[in-house]
Amino acid sequence: MIQTDIVIVGGGIAGASLGAELARHADVVILEMEHQAGYHATGRSVAFWEESYGGLAVQPLTTASGPLLANPDPDFHDRSFLSPRGTLHIGQAGDEALRDALLSDFAGRVELTQVDPAGMVPGLRPEWTLGVLEASCRDIDVAALHQAYLRKFRRAGGLLGLASSLLAAERVGDCWRVETGQGALSCRLLVNAAGAWADPVAVACGVDPVGITPLRRTVVQLRVPDMPSPDLPLVMDLGSGFYFKPEGPGRVWLTPHDEVPSQPCDAAPEELDVAQAIARFEEAVDWRVAAVERRWAGLRSFALDRAPVYGFDAKVPGFFWFAGQGGFGIQTAPAAALLGAALIRGDAMPDALAGVDPQRYAPSRFTA
Template identity: 75%
Template sequence: MKTYDIVIVGGGMAGASLGAHLAADASVLIVEMEPLPGYHATGRSVAFWEETYGGPAVQPLTTASGPLLASPEFDFHDRSFLSPRRTLHVGRAGDEALRDAFLSRFAGRVVLDPVDPAPLVPGLRPDWTIGVMEASCRDIDVAALHQAYLRRFAANGGDIWLNARFGSAQPDAGRWRIRTSQGVVQCGLLVNAAGAWADDVAIHSGVAPIGIAPLRRTVVQLSVPAMPSADLPLIMDLRAGFYFKPEGPGRVWLTPHDEAPSPPCDAAPEELAVAQAVARFEEVVDWPVERIEHRWAGLRSFAPDRAPVYGADPAQPGFFWFAGQGGFGIQTAPAAALLGQALITGSPLPPAIAGLPVHLYRPDRFR
């Protein structure tokens, strides 16, 4: 039976990013239940970096990740993971209070400018009169980022087991004895980066769950030949009823911003959510939809207070939570990985994340 310093359950963006940093100074194994890492939430992201997305608790992680994504310190990637986008937050007449609350929530944190949305979005229907521009928003090349982390993990000597479903973990003489569908392994520290399965991993390790709940998010890809331009901003509803963004000429990625409770699973879209998405899109712009080209769903996993959970379990210090990222795990990955590394190794926070409100993310807030 092989022994590692650290075993990480989950090979999506969370597990890959943290593993890439830890493997330089420790023996690390990633246990991934799918044939390919990143199959679930990572592979289904409508990828953008937006500082206000996720609220004030997530914003410091996102803001700190921006420079790391723009000028990545990866040995295996020589360009930025970001490309220009912008976000236009829109509302109807009567949404002035929502706009003002939004501006107030991020005052002094994020540059936000009230604007007239009509000139910025040709075809915007006339009842959408309120706009807030968040010019810092960028698209993220998720696949390139994930692969860069996996390459760094491998180059640092990390191992990964694919098709290795986590079964259970038991403390054994100061270590963990972990059973998987690919065999048994021992380690000193068990890292729970299992996304929608995070509470299940805790339960099967004898650790109290936190209440991390998977919520299904539906996305559709529309063919919209009349869309004026592929470089329009991401359009986000101030009432959180939808967002959409161009994905190349004549193509839009759209979600009704749904959050349907779901068990951990290979999520699939429901027809009602798809219909709601298209109906809401047609209420915003007058671009005729030619067809729905593709539809998919992913699970966004939230702790009860909707902030991420990073840190050692207070009742079982050998069990490290790295979960509950919601829909924001891609845009916060660089800062979160540095934070996880510092917490695990006992090192000071590096300058790139020195100002993070670490207390907001500790798992003992639930105990």
């Protein structure tokens, strides 16, 4: 039996980032059920950093992550993970309350400016008269970020076990006995970073689930030769009906902003959702859609209050939740990993997390 200090279940951005922070101080094993780490939600991201995205519960983590993504330690990565993009939030007559709520909610937190949307997106249909610019939005190089964390984890001595599913775990004394398809492990601390599988993993460990629900999100890549520039902003409907962003010359990544409850699985797009996405896109801009080049879906996993779940389980010792990141796990990864590592080690919060309240994300909020 392999003996280690910490076992992390899940090798996506959550498990990889937390593992990289912990492996400097402890022996850590990451269990990843797939043959490739980051196969599910991490590998299917639309890849942007936007401070308002996810609401007020997520914004402090996103904001704290910005400088860490823009200026990483040279030993971690040799350049920024971010590149310019900007977001244009758009609405029609009747969406004024949504616009005003966005401006009010993030006043003093995120720089938002009312603009004429027609002047920013050539081809925008005339009924889209409301515009709010969030200039700070950036694209994220997700693959580079995930690989940088895995590289840091391995350099610190961490062990990544691929095709290693957790089958069951039992608390024995002050340790866990963890059964996997590749054999058994013993550890002092078990971390649940299993994304869409977070609640099933908890049940397999004899821990009460906290109500994390996977929601399917559909994305399509369109070929749109009439798109005027690949440098246009991310365009996001104030009513949450769609968003799209250029992905190189003449190509767009588009989603209908769907959230369809799902069992944990290898998510696949439904034709109806793809058709709905294209219809909403054509209602927003007059760019001709020449082809649907790719389509995919991912599972975004939310707790009931849509805030992440970071912290020790309220009832079972030695079980740490690091899940429920919704669609925001990548843009919040640096801050979340620092927060999780500090909680696990019992350290003071790092200066980089000065605006983050750890209690906001504690699992104990579901047992109160």
